[in-house]
Structures are given as C-alpha cells and as structure tokens.
Amino acid sequence: VTVVCLVLGSCSTAKGPHENVANVVTADIQAGIEKHIEEQVKLNEGYFKVPFEDQELHLKLVRVHTEYLANLTPQDHFACVDLASTDGDVYDVDFFLSGDPGRMTVTKTTVHKTNGQPLYVWKQKEDKTWYRLPVDNATPDLLGVVKERDRFEFFYQATLPEITDQGRMWIPLPVTDQYQTIEVQYIDAPVDYQILADRKYGNKMFFMELTPENSRDTVEICYRVERREKGVYRDNTGDPQYYLRPNRLVPENREFSKIAEKVVAGKLGSLARARALYDHTIDRMRYMKYGDGWGKGDAIYACDIRTGNCTDFHSYFIALSRAVGIPARFAIGASIPSERNQGGIDGYHCWAEFYTNGKWWPTDISEGDKCSALST
Structure with a gap:
C-alpha cells in the first residue's frame, strides 16, 4: 500500500498525520469516516460523490486505510480511503474530520491518488503542521507501469527433454482480442504442427507429435505484439x-x-x-x-x-x-x-x-x- 506521504496536487495548507492523542483511537476515526460515507451513499442513490477536476465522481467504498488513520489534534483527525468508480478507476481520497468519537464531521475532502498514481505529496513544516506540496506528476515508467499501449517482439523458446517413446507437446498460442494484437512472425519447430482450439474456453495451442529423434531439439516462436491497457471490463461470452x-x-x-x-x-x-x-x-x-x-x-x-x-x-x-x-x-x-x-x-x-x-x-x-x- 502506498504511503500517504507520497502524493501530488494543490498548495493549500492542511494539518497532516501523526501526533497521537489520548481518548480518540484509530477505531473511532474509522467509525467516523465509515459513518459519513454510509450516510452520503444513502442520500445519493448508492454512490459517494466527490468533486474532482470539474466533474463529480460517483464512487463506491473499497476500504479505509487503517494504517493511515491519525489524530492531528484532540479534535482534528485524518483518514485515507479507497473508493472506486463503476468503470474500475480507483481513487485514494484524503478526509479531514473534526469532533469527538461518535460525533465527527468531515471538514475537507481531496482526491489524493488516481489508480495508484499520486496527485500531491505531503510535507511537514518545522511547526509540525503538514501541507500539500505541488510536484510534477510522476511518470508511469517511474511507477513501473506502461500506460495505454505497448509494442514489442516476444520470443518463445523451449528445449525438448529426453524422449524415450512417442511424445506430444502443446504450446499455448496467444490470440488477438480487444486488448492485444498478435502476429506470428515465424515458427521454428523440428516437426510439423497443428493449431488446435479448446472447445470449452476457445484457447488455442500449437500441437506437435514427437519421437525419440527429437530429444534435445528446440522450438522457437516469434510474436509481434501490441498490448492495450486492460482495466475493469465487460465480458458477455459466458455466465x-x-x-x-x-x-x-x-x-x-x-x-x-x-x-x-x-x-x-x-x-x-x-x-x-x-x-x-x-x-x-x-x-x-x-x-x-x-x-x-x-x-x-x-x-x-x-x-x-x-x-x-x-x-x-x-x-x-x-x-x-x-x-x-x-x-x-x-x-x-x-x-x-x-x-x-x-x-x-x-x-x-x-x-x-x-x-x-x-x-x-x-x-x-x-x-x-x-x-x-x-x-x-
């Protein structure tokens, strides 16, 4: 889980996590934020609404980050919550709350991350208060993610084991669908092959019949691939x-x-x-x-x-x-x-x-x- 201290966005000042205060425990803060979200969901036709970049997000609760719940002062508290849209986008939302256990109210709500990518970072001042420091958005490659599209050649190579009798080999064949385009550039195999399809799921595979003479032979297949980013999706092909x-x-x-x-x-x-x-x-x-x-x-x-x-x-x-x-x-x-x-x-x-x-x-x-x- 990404820490609340690694985020990006506007420059308004906000008190931030971490000074523990007696009497208010993290369970009280969790109860306060969950109660707030539940009440708003009931008022808004099953969704929690959050303003974000000139639009209104309609979200559903995924989880409260219990590891980031914190008291800022005896009356001010912090919570970080994951909410998701019906399109599958996940929003990490920061909440600031005020009040005693059982009577907390939300005073500020900001979107902290979208799909794991931060929109601002928290920085602490000398007086121990926190503020959101604007930084350039982290590039996808720094986050270990390739966004939208990727193109590459993929070589599959296998060395056959010792074969003492007749042998059979099945090699999965990637297929073109809405998220990837596959072109077979070449197949280098020691014997002829067939392309078979699984009746139940439609998966395809190369099928080869082998003999002891094929022991230690190699099979190589080269694909040219274009991948498209795949998130939450509909699939009407089965129940x-x-x-x-x-x-x-x-x-x-x-x-x-x-x-x-x-x-x-x-x-x-x-x-x-x-x-x-x-x-x-x-x-x-x-x-x-x-x-x-x-x-x-x-x-x-x-x-x-x-x-x-x-x-x-x-x-x-x-x-x-x-x-x-x-x-x-x-x-x-x-x-x-x-x-x-x-x-x-x-x-x-x-x-x-x-x-x-x-x-x-x-x-x-x-x-x-x-x-x-x-x-x-």
Whole structure:
C-alpha cells in the first residue's frame, strides 16, 4: 500500500498525520469516516460523490486505510480511503474530520491518488503542521507501469527433454482480442504442427507429435505484439455464475467458507468484500518458492502452507471469493517488464479476476505483495 506521504496536487495548507492523542483511537476515526460515507451513499442513490477536476465522481467504498488513520489534534483527525468508480478507476481520497468519537464531521475532502498514481505529496513544516506540496506528476515508467499501449517482439523458446517413446507437446498460442494484437512472425519447430482450439474456453495451442529423434531439439516462436491497457471490463461470452463452481484445485471447503465469512464480516458490497479478501491474502500468504507442492494453484495447499507463487496466491483468493458468492477466475500470461526493452522472462505469470457490478475486475495479489507501491 502506498504511503500517504507520497502524493501530488494543490498548495493549500492542511494539518497532516501523526501526533497521537489520548481518548480518540484509530477505531473511532474509522467509525467516523465509515459513518459519513454510509450516510452520503444513502442520500445519493448508492454512490459517494466527490468533486474532482470539474466533474463529480460517483464512487463506491473499497476500504479505509487503517494504517493511515491519525489524530492531528484532540479534535482534528485524518483518514485515507479507497473508493472506486463503476468503470474500475480507483481513487485514494484524503478526509479531514473534526469532533469527538461518535460525533465527527468531515471538514475537507481531496482526491489524493488516481489508480495508484499520486496527485500531491505531503510535507511537514518545522511547526509540525503538514501541507500539500505541488510536484510534477510522476511518470508511469517511474511507477513501473506502461500506460495505454505497448509494442514489442516476444520470443518463445523451449528445449525438448529426453524422449524415450512417442511424445506430444502443446504450446499455448496467444490470440488477438480487444486488448492485444498478435502476429506470428515465424515458427521454428523440428516437426510439423497443428493449431488446435479448446472447445470449452476457445484457447488455442500449437500441437506437435514427437519421437525419440527429437530429444534435445528446440522450438522457437516469434510474436509481434501490441498490448492495450486492460482495466475493469465487460465480458458477455459466458455466465459469470459458472465461476462460483468448485474445481479440482479450488474445491468447495468448509474452511474456506469459515475464513472468508470472517474476513468480509461487516463489509458492504462486493467491492469492499473482495478488497478485504485481497488484503487478507497478502497478510496470510508469503511469496516463497520453497519445498514441494508450490506452483500448482492448489488452494488447500496455499491455505495450509501459506507460501507459494502467483498461482498459489490467486487460487487461495479465488477459493475465498467463491465461498462468499463472488465469481472469480484465473488469468495467465507473461509479465513484461516496463523498465527495460530487452532481456529474458523466466516463466509465466498469473493473476485473478473477480466479477461484480456487471464487470470483471483484474487483480494481481502476488505482485502487490512483492511491490507494495503497486498495490492500490
């Protein structure tokens, strides 16, 4: 989670976090801001409205950043809250409150970040008060993000193992869709191949039949790729309720239901519930490729061992989401670095998507765990 002291925007003075005051605890501040948001949502047809750049944002609560709740004086308090639009944009909003527990009122509201990118930074004066210092907007590459479009060539190469009998090989074939354009530049393979399609999901793959003579041969495929930024999106090709069903590695399990119900208790709406499950997964899991069993996407293994790679993180999240009625599914591909234009990638990467408000919301929990600046 990005710290409240790393942000950008206007130059008005505001008192900022961090002098603890007796009698008012962070739970009181959290209750105060949640009550304010709930009251405004009831008054505004289910949305919390925030003025921003000559428009009015209609938002839904995702979470209160409990780690940033603070007393500024005995009567002045600070809260930082994530809210999201139905288009999938996430706004980190700063709130200043005044008053005693149970009677707090909001005195100032400002948008602090959009989709994880700061709009201003907090700076402390010698008298310990804080103000928003305007700075140039951080460029996407400094944040580790390529915005809008990216173009590159992608080389896939595999060395075949020792083959003692007849062998078969399937290599996933990326397809062109609304978020990427794929051109196959060439395929260098030791045998003829076919392109097959999976009847259930429509995924395509290269298929080859091999013999012992192909032992230690190499296969190389070169793609030219244009990627378009993918956020929250609609997908009318299937029934989202299908992704509530258990499967072999993400089964129905009473333990998943017990954990998930405890994590989402008191959370209103699927967005806030999914965010709570996201935070729980980061808190519970550790990114560590150690021992036997990791990397298979086995949700029970992830729940028990609490370590693994991206497949283990997301199988656990998917199991919890399904347990509380939120459709969720895997997505898999390659993670393309934004900070360099050439070099190798040593494996696949996967993430999860959950369904609410008529759209699929991609979420990458293991990457957020490894790089907190990317977890918004």
